[in-house]
Amino acid sequence: MNLMLKWRQAMTKKEELTGDTTEGIEKIQDVEENPEQPVREKKSSSKAEREGIAYIFSSYNNTILHITDLAGNTIARVSGGMVTKHDRLKANPTTAMFVAKNAAGRAKDIGITSLYVRLKAKTRSPGIGPGAHAIVKTLGKEGFKIVSVVDVTRSPRGGPKKKGGKRGRRV
Numbered sequence: 077m078n079l080m081l082k083w084r085q086a087m088t089k090k091e092e093l094t095g096d097t098t099e100g101i102e103k104i105q106d107v108e109e110n111p112e113q114p115v116r117e118k119k120s121s122s123k124a125e126r127e128g129i130a131y132i133f134s135s136y137n138n139t140i141l142h143i144t145d146l147a148g149n150t151i152a153r154v155s156g157g158m159v160t161k162h163d164r165l166k167a168n169p170t171t172a173m174f175v176a177k178n179a180a181g182r183a184k185d186i187g188i189t190s191l192y193v194r195l196k197a198k199t200r201s202p203g204i205g206p207g208a209h210a211i212v213k214t215l216g217k218e219g220f221k222i223v224s225v226v227d228v229t230r231s232p233r234g235g236p237k238k239k240g241g242k243r244g245r246r247v
Contacts, residue, residue, distance in 0.1 A: 127223070128188040130179075130215060132208050133196045138166045139207030141179045143188070152182035156207065172207030176214035183220075190221035197229045204229070 128151060131142040140155040156166030159174045183191075193212055197204040204227070216222050 125189045125221075126187045127190045127192065128183060130191045130193045130211075131196065132193065132211050134167070134172070134205035134208035134211070135198045135201065136167055136205050137163075139172045139175055139205060139211065141172075141175050141211055143179050143183050143191070145188070151186055151188065152179040154179045167205050167207055169206050169210035172210040173214045175207070176211040177218065180215060180218040180220065184218070188220070190223050191215060192223050193225045195225065195227045195229070199230045199232060201229075 127146055129144050129146065131144070133140040133142075138156050141153070142150065143152045144150055154175045156168070156171045156175060157163075159178070160166060160168075160171050165171050193215070195204055195208050195212075197208075212222065212225060
């Protein structure tokens with residue numbers, strides 16, 4: 077009875093994988109010859125996925141990409157100023173694309189395969205800068221699996237008094 081049960085298990089596993097039933101019979105014959113040795117299955121040879129966190133700070137003046145592992149250890153940190161000389165081009169989406177490519181190359185060398193993305197802008201700014209979307213798009217094209225995208229921009233809730241005095245800045 078025990079032999080029949082092992083045969084059924086081997087047959088169902090083999091049929092699920094390939095639909096072929098010949099190898100299941102060979103496993104049963106091996107069990108009959110060596111009943112004390114357990115039947116060993118092949119392990120799937122897939123790479124372990126390593127995850128990281130991509131912190132993107134994007135303002136209207138610059139774009140910074142900081143990739144860390146889940147523990148917070150820095151893997152790569154690249155900014156727009158490291159890619160271009162011109163101050164006016166640091167927040168450009170094209171420059172942001174090269175920022176993402178540089179950081180992605182370093183992260184791939186270490187073995188990062190998937191990323192959690194956190195977008196951040198200046199605190200009182202109307203929105204994130206023009207380079208943030210380009211970075212997320214480029215990281216996806218570089219082969220990283222984007223797990224989630226979260227906006228972590230701080231929003232003031234009252235807080236300290238804004239500069240400019242009682243009547244504001246007079247031009």
